[in-house]
Amino acid sequence: MDSVSKMDILKSYLETKGLKSTSQRDYIADIFFKTNTHISLEELLKKVKRKNTNIGYATVYRTMRLLTECGLAISRQFGDGQTRYENLPEDGHHDHIICIKCSKIAEFQNQKIEQLQVEAAKKLGFTVVNHKLELYGYCPDCV
Amino acid sequence: MDSVSKMDILKSYLETKGLKSTSQRDYIADIFFKTNTHISLEELLKKVKRKNTNIGYATVYRTMRLLTECGLAISRQFGDGQTRYENLPEDGHHDHIICIKCSKIAEFQNQKIEQLQVEAAKKLGFTVVNHKLELYGYCPDCV
DNA sequence: ATAATATTGATTTTCATTTTCAATTTCAAG
DNA sequence: CTTGAAATTGAAAATGAAAATCAATATTAT
CATH class of the missing domain: 3.30.1490.190 (Ferric-uptake regulator, C-terminal dimerisarion domain)
Structure with a gap:
């Protein structure tokens, strides 16, 4: 499964950086890997909070920075003043x-x-x- | 001359929108049309102030919005948190x-x-x- | 010249992003 | 299974670029 290997990439990245694996990170990353759009932090936080009310904005922010750093997310700015994160498309380019x-x-x-x-x-x-x-x-x- | 025709495009745009032509707009646009890089508002303001100390940030900001609206500038965000404006290349698009x-x-x-x-x-x-x-x-x- | 309307620029406000910090969690070593 | 050093969390505060405000000023059609 694709999201499994992405999760592995994340885990490796954390390890090489001496960072720790946490349930929040896993959860946020898992939700993000299932998205198909250019999602903003607000939107992602909303999705995350549906099942896990305790996660805060800052953690989503920091997790997305990690995902961006290890190439699992692409941060883009289309000019509406919001950074959006794009999940790597499994198949085609658009x-x-x-x-x-x-x-x-x-x-x-x-x-x-x-x-x-x-x-x-x-x-x-x-x-x-x-x-x-x-x-x-x-x-x-x-x- | 190319910057003349760009200036004409701007003038037409202002006219159709019922906006007015001002020395500040002309001056800012003229400076911008001579740039060759991805210039930020701060940088453009600095250039503008060299000869015309009285022009403020807000006017540069608003002028660049106008130029963007009429297609004479392209606003870009490279991820450093600053919007940059690209001048259209003089000899057509490439x-x-x-x-x-x-x-x-x-x-x-x-x-x-x-x-x-x-x-x-x-x-x-x-x-x-x-x-x-x-x-x-x-x-x-x-x- | 006048009046109606748009512009200016200093300033303030807005708001997404980033940082801070005390409390909590993780994980390797004992 | 503890312990403790180090990283993480989340609420809140700080940051800073972009956008809005507003009184004074400039523009333009008449």
Whole structure:
């Protein structure tokens, strides 16, 4: 199972840093690994509190920093003043389109674009490993 | 001259919004259009104050919001807690491909990709104003 | 020139993030 | 199974960039 191996990566990271394993960290990480969106700390805390009322904001904050440090989470800022954390997608890649007025984020996939990227890179002698594509504009509500 | 036409775009935008043209806005925009980096408000304010001590932080802030709204600036957050503004490149748009080994940066343009982006956005009801595309991979020397 | 309206800039407010600290928990060694 | 050093927790306070406020000022159409 995927979340198991992610948990193992976390455990290894803690060990090498001389940090301790705690029920709070495990719980927060487990919830996060099951998310599929760009989740903010508030949102994650809310999810966590549903079953575990005692966990505080600071612990979620610190756990997400750890996950980011060991590469299990990607912290992103889309311009709405909130840091959001992205769980590593198990399968495919997606790109983002961000509203420059209300900061709404939509995702899309386009195989043709990915293919053209590889071709454009090849023309310059580059081999593409990874990419980041963000479109900025107006969402349907803000046009 | 390019900065003239950018200034024209700004002027048109102000007009359609019923906003007024002021010496501060013109001055800030002019300075910004000459930048080549990802500049923060603090940095821009500092540049602006060199010749025009009376302009305040708030005005720079508001001017950059305007420039962002009309697509003349791109606001970015790299994770250091500061918003930075990127000036649109003078000679049309280009994307970047970055070598993950030696950090060499090459630029490319691809009209077809841009077109597909607009289409992908339209499917979601978005109107694209600008975009950021970064490819990461190996350059010819590092393959 | 006037009046209506927008802008300015110093300041304050807001709010997400980060730090602090006393109480608690973990874990390796005895 | 203890013990104790060291890390963790969570509530609360501090931080600081971004956004809002407001009286004074500037702009623009008439």
